């Protein structure tokens with residue numbers, strides 16, 4: 356015998372009657388301190404007593420935050436030499452020799468965009484032009500002596 360009736364059992368929602376008004380309509384409360392409300396008796400004094408001042412230790416003369424050395428921040432400024440679209444004579448920062456930079460043009464996103472625009476506007480036979488025109492590419496300057504990278508000129 357299975358008790359299927361147990362599943363049907365459900366707790367009735369407690370229909371709590373709405374609380375009556377705090378005061379009857381005709382009642383005019385004179386003072387809020389009336390003992391009509393079941394206030395818990397204020398047994399302990401509730402006002403926050405001020406904490407006693409910490410005992411001043413006259414022996415400890417250590418004042419924090421005074422002996423802070425001046426923090427000298429060395430900002431590593433990488434001074435890349437200003438390079439142009441042409442090979443430029445400059446001192447190589449790597450081998451410190453006066454060299455004329457070797458240029459290595461690099462296709463950039465701008466190059467591809469220019470080629471894409473050419474194709475878009477029907478100039479697709481000319482799509483290769485941005486890849487040839489150096490001004491559409493970034494020029495990487497390298498030292499011909501040591502091969503160090505010096506800088507890039509973004510055309």
Ligand SMILES: [Zn+2]
Nearest residue numbers: 447450498501
């Ligand atoms: Zn060099």
